[in-house]
Amino acid sequence: MFVKHLLHILSEENRFSRMRQISHICGFLIAIMLFFVFEAGAQSPPPTPSDDEINAIASELYCPVCENVPLDVCGTQACEQWRGVIRDKLMEGWSNEEIKQYFVELYGDRVLATPPAKGFNWLVYLVPPLVILAGVYWMVQLFSRRKKTVSQSEATINLEQEEYISRLEEELKKR
């Protein structure tokens, strides 16, 4: 029925009324679309994030007041408020990274569990492996030095022995 009506509008005979009716149909379609959009909105409001979703982010954040206590287990009121902020941001559709970045911009890098790998912070990641490597190098040196010392001393002993034997042989010959 609807298709038939559409074909009628599009026919050549009804040119004037066609324009009017197209505008009516467009308005009708827009109204339907808007209805669905608002209906959809009314049916599914932004879902309330679960405590576990909030804690997943909170466990990676540290508030500036509570030394070394992650946000998900900190019992202070300030941390409670922070968790509230995380809930609001999740409801607004923010991603985990965006929320963490929001806190970093407000309070600095110290809210993160580990320093971001940039600038001076590189030292925190580079120094321990370098020191351990230096230790490995020292150990390797210890072994190679020992081997050298051992082989050198063995060589010296061999040389001394050779001299001794040749001297002994010479003395034996003299007799």
Next chain:
Amino acid sequence: MLANLGYGALIIALMVCIYGIGAALYGVIREKNVWVNSARNAMLLTAPLITLSVVAIVILLIDGNYELDYVASVTSNSMPLYLKITALWGGQAGSLVFWSWLMSLFASAVTLRRWDRDREFLPWVIIIVLVTLTFFLCLNIFLENPFARLWQMSGGLIVKSMLPPSGAMLYMQSDGNGLNPLLRHFGMIFHPPMLYLGFVSFVIPFAFALAALITGRTDDRWIRITRRWTLVAWLFLSLGLVLGSRWAYDVLGWGGYWGWDAVEISALMPWLSGTAFLHSIIIQEKRNMLKQWNMALIILTYDLVIFATFLTRSGVLSSVHAFAQSAIGPLFFAFIALTFLVSIALLMHRWNDLKSDSHMTSLFSREALFLLNNLLFMGILVVCFWGVIFPLLSEVFTGQKVTVGPPYYKAASGPLFAGLLLLMGVAPLAAWGRSTYKTLGRAIWKPAIFAIIGIGWAIVEGVKNPWALLGFGLCALVTGVIVEEFWRGARARQRTKGENFVLALWRLAGRNRRRYGGYIIHLGVVFMALGIIGIELFQTNTQATIAQGEQITLDGYVLKYEKLSIFDTEDRRNIARAVVHVYKDGRFVQELYPRRDFYYESQQQMTIPGVRSTWEDDLYIILVEWEPVSAESATFKVFRNPLINWLWFGAIIFMLGALAAALPEKEGIVQIRQVKHSEYSTAKV
């Protein structure tokens, strides 16, 4: 009156210390034994003097003399007697006196030993111990005085002072603030004394090491004298760390046992270097090697002990500015720098004397593997040290504070700990001196079967995590090695002595306590590792707000919120206590009571979890929040901590092993027998 007596005893103790240092120095320079003996008596006298001071503080704490700042800040009328006594180490000033007291007791114990064979060490040991004691006494007398009174000035201002400021009146409160609720736990009652005992007993081997450097007697005599001291120090330090972990698990309410907090790490660091030292001195005893390294390790351990006290007591951890503002911080820093520099200078001075004639002969020898063990311990130490001081460096150099939290330490130290587990399995199989990969390979195949069985069993149980499989495999390997060592030894005794297996096992361990005590410690570490793998890799948690009658599910557990009651107690606490029924596989298993205690005096709260403990796991419930009046709904956080109880069980085995290793051997008896035998032989000739 009592406060004056206690303070006076501290001042006299300080004067005695200074006299002792002077007398010992004079005696050693002028070679006058009478002065050295006098210094020895001075060191003995410090113990009763500081004991007097400690007794005075304890009486003041029990009596509730709130005109004293320290008493008012750590006790209250409602606190039970045992907590009033333990409040001695509940605050800064008291714990520093406690430190000094333990130090003086250890100093006396050292003084009372027989010095016949080591006379040249005596004056220097006295000087080093008394210098350390002097430093701590100075802190108490000049900066952190536990006997300081509170005075009210004419303007109403309250000031803290030993003597009355002009125009001031004594400020007397009717009640104190009470001990921090978090410290009212058995773990926290015993944790600080154990830790401090560990700290102060490490001063003794350090003093002997330095005495050896100064006198030039650089053989292993100092190690033989202090071996047991070191083991005792290590035992106490280990116990302190474990009790601290248990306290954190029970009280802090975050479902974990170790938070990689800077205070925890500061206590772990001397333990790491001390453990490396304990292994390393065996190489010196057996192969006469690594003398320089052992000296360096004990110097490091001593300074890490002071550094740990500095970190926890100076306020430096909260901010470098707090450190600069506190008077105690810079003094500690100066003392650490001074002792470290002097010790290193002495070590450099004797560097050539400490060179060894023996050589590392094989990469697969036991000494090489012990050295690798040292490298791994030092690696973990570097990670810890750097992680703790980096935020301070960042603040100083860039002005920006950063957090170095658990993910950093876990990622950096995890592989190193795994390496240590592997070495625990391999090193006992390697021979001293020459050992090749072939001989090692021949020795390891039997324990390797244990490892394969361990991994196979874990796979059957559904473990898929490769790190967990590696960990379980290593644990099984070490267990295999230990079982084989005991089995082989006992069988050998059975063959040669004709004893039954149990008796042979008992006597085997009894005759060589250090070696077999060491194996028991390793077994304890294996159990602890199981617990750590369980909680670190398999912990799960959930949080939800539920109404009465509703339930939360987690990994096969169902928790039903029954009710919540809120009431006051006689000791001025407000308690909110939930009743939760726990079901597993549809069957009721236990009723738990997670609660929140609010202390009116200190306005602080404490979260006490409800825990269901089994060998398989702990179900750990925390009451997070509740509706104030109706308690209709409440928020719970629930953790499932697999295998966690193996950690505590392992810690007990560990301590028993350490105790067995620290017990005196029947060395003296054997020596006497040998002497008698040789005398007999000589007489016969």
